[in-house]
Amino acid sequence: MSAAELIQKCHDAGLKMTEPRRVILDILEHAKDHPSVEEVYDRSKKQDSSISMATVYRTLALLDEMGLVFRHEFNDEQHARYEVNTEHHHHLIDIDTGKVIEFQNEKIEKMKQKIADELGYELVECRLELYGKKKKK
Amino acid sequence: MSAAELIQKCHDAGLKMTEPRRVILDILEHAKDHPSVEEVYDRSKKQDSSISMATVYRTLALLDEMGLVFRHEFNDEQHARYEVNTEHHHHLIDIDTGKVIEFQNEKIEKMKQKIADELGYELVECRLELYGKKKKK
DNA sequence: TTGACTGCAAATGCTTTGCACCATT
């Protein structure tokens, strides 16, 4: 999703497009990692030093509620990480380096649906995180 | 795992078996839910009113490090939940009621291994949570 | 114009920690 599309969706939702929001959306769209709130804040400050931490928190929470963004809380981390909601995928976290690798798997998607269904539930959301160590060749 | 086995493992690890630890292990072993720290604390107080919150936090952290217990942080909850480490399983959380259902699935286990392997990783841990709404009959 | 949005600083809530005392080994 491009920054322009994100802005459009915010507009459609009736949100005012302020400078802080524009900057934060831009940061998120260009982030190739899964930045923490503080990281989004630091990067935002470079574009507009007047942006406050409170606004970053408020904006990210808002985007999360709207479903434009995903909030992650990986193991052993005390802070949240965010990423733009693009294609559905999961994460493998390198427990030594903290590196996050994204992956998709059609079979697992089907299994999830099936499991929820068999338990009498309609699947709404899901969180799958693998934690591993890099294999030696 | 019975309370006696838990105590044995703590003993083997060289931990002193104190009253607070005995009580907390007993609480955990009998818990059929996934109690929060505060819940473990409240239940512990009924057996020994002198137990402090700090000790509950310290003990649970210790048991988690030892791998005797699992720490969960389900979506939209600001506190951790714990459960004794028994058979490997995952959770389906009812997003309306917060009810937690446990499940196992052999195929998913295999898929996880395969995915990690293909990404060049040795799988160490995993977290799979499904969030859903109860289906109407 | 006006209600949504913002920065600031104070407050919250879960969790951790320093310290002096105490109990298990």
Place this chain on the structure above:
DNA sequence: AATGGTGCAAAGCATTTGCAGTCAA
């Protein structure tokens, strides 16, 4: 006796919130 464990209270940290001023629509 030694040292690891405990309760208490204070500190930490990520996150939230009250408020008064500001700005997009």
